[in-house]
Amino acid sequence: MIRVAAVGDIHLGEDSRGVLRPAFDTLGESADVLLLAGDLTRHGTVAEARVVAEEVEGLPVPVVAVLGNHDYHDDAQHAITEVLGDAGVEVLEGSSVVIPVQGTRLGIAGTKGFGGGFPGRSAGEFGEPVMKAFVRHSRDCAQGLERALRELADRECTTRIALTHFSPVPDTLAGEPLEIFPFLGSYLLAEAMDEAGADLAVHGHAHLGAEHGVTPGGVRVRNVAQPVIGKAFAIYHLHPSAQKPATATQPSPTGSERVRT
Amino acid sequence: MNTPEPTEYRIEHFRDRLAGGELAELGLLVELRGASVLIRGSVPSAAYRDRVLDLARTELAGLAIHADVVVAGHAQPDRAEDLP
Ligand SMILES: [Fe+2]
Ligand SMILES: [Fe+2]
Numbered sequence A: 001m002i003r004v005a006a007v008g009d010i011h012l013g014e015d016s017r018g019v020l021r022p023a024f025d026t027l028g029e030s031a032d033v034l035l036l037a038g039d040l041t042r043h044g045t046v047a048e049a050r051v052v053a054e055e056v057e058g059l060p061v062p063v064v065a066v067l068g069n070h071d072y073h074d075d076a077q078h079a080i081t082e083v084l085g086d087a088g089v090e091v092l093e094g095s096s097v098v099i100p101v102q103g104t105r106l107g108i109a110g111t112k113g114f115g116g117g118f119p120g121r122s123a124g125e126f127g128e129p130v131m132k133a134f135v136r137h138s139r140d141c142a143q144g145l146e147r148a149l150r151e152l153a154d155r156e157c158t159t160r161i162a163l164t165h166f167s168p169v170p171d172t173l174a175g176e177p178l179e180i181f182p183f184l185g186s187y188l189l190a191e192a193m194d195e196a197g198a199d200l201a202v203h204g205h206a207h208l209g210a211e212h213g214v215t216p217g218g219v220r221v222r223n224v225a226q227p228v229i230g231k232a233f234a235i236y237h238l239h240p241s242a243q244k245p246a247t248a249t250q251p252s253p254t255g256s257e258r259v260r261t
Numbered sequence B: 001m002n003t004p005e006p007t008e009y010r011i012e013h014f015r016d017r018l019a020g021g022e023l024a025e026l027g028l029l030v031e032l033r034g035a036s037v038l039i040r041g042s043v044p045s046a047a048y049r050d051r052v053l054d055l056a057r058t059e060l061a062g063l064a065i066h067a068d069v070v071v072a073g074h075a076q077p078d079r080a081e082d083l084p
Helices: A044-057 A077-086 A129-154 A176-181 A185-195 A253-258 B007-020 B047-059
Strands: A002-007 A035-039 A063-066 A090-091 A095-101 A104-111 A159-164 A199-203 A212-215 A220-223 A234-238 B031-035 B035-043 B064-071 B081-083
Touching: A002 A104, A002 A159, A035 A104, A035 A159, A035 A199, A035 B047, A044 A077, A044 A199, A063 A159, A063 A234, A077 A090, A095 A129, A104 A129, A104 B064, A129 A185, A159 A185, A185 A199, A220 A253, B007 B031, B007 B047
Parallel strands: A002 A035, A035 A063, A063 A090, A104 A159, A159 A199, A199 A220, A234 B081, B035 B064
Antiparallel strands: A002 A234, A095 A104, A212 A220, B031 B035
């Protein structure tokens, strides 16, 4: 069994020092890895990133993160990535990491992701440069995620998790005003997961949303935004050997690679 | 000149202040419900909630405000979800 702890949208400010640390210190007993689903800071400053780093530095479990839109607000995303990296956090963007857990290989692929909306109501790459750039950014993030998930299949991970900030599905946005769904996520992320295969998708960003969802291809989705879960983190138990292939509806070469180990 | 600013615009200006200022708050629902303004959502601390509501009373002075803003818990979960 793989025990995954996850939380997003902790939005730590410079006055938030120590708020989550007591709960995080218990992770050694309850989890094998901690995932941070973006919006780790309030304004995206390096000073706030240092607060985040202090909250997670030296924890008894590996920490894997993606950044969120708030972490980009001060144009310091690279510096934030570095500060978190120095504290031992693996920050993913179109990349992946493999973590050995009790004799199996857990793979995590991550991207911030972006908006654009969901099938039948999504934005297209058309018109003004800024509109095309908007959709292209979302597409780039999704393509990075798909590449990273395939990488994990090649590296023989028995379990793969897709970690994003923006949502891949509308299910986990239930509770948010319908009109802002296009700013909360993109179906391109779900399509990437369904194409490359994943066992679980974890995201944040939708503070008023719901915890549970599923992609059209059957990948389970969890919104772990802290306002949604109402705890320091949520814990999910995955079972590498008993899992049904995530790509059952559309078998792909990478999907079958998953079960080779 | 002396017509009062429509409440809809005042709500948007309040939302701009919430997002643009020290709070950087984009996650709260703020909307007109009848003659009053509803503010709903979850924030990190009681002090933060006070600052949100102080700003609301300033920006939306004269309007009735219904606040349903909860403080998110920071405790570790007492159970896990099993994903078979
Ligand atoms: Fe957030
Ligand atoms: Fe966000």
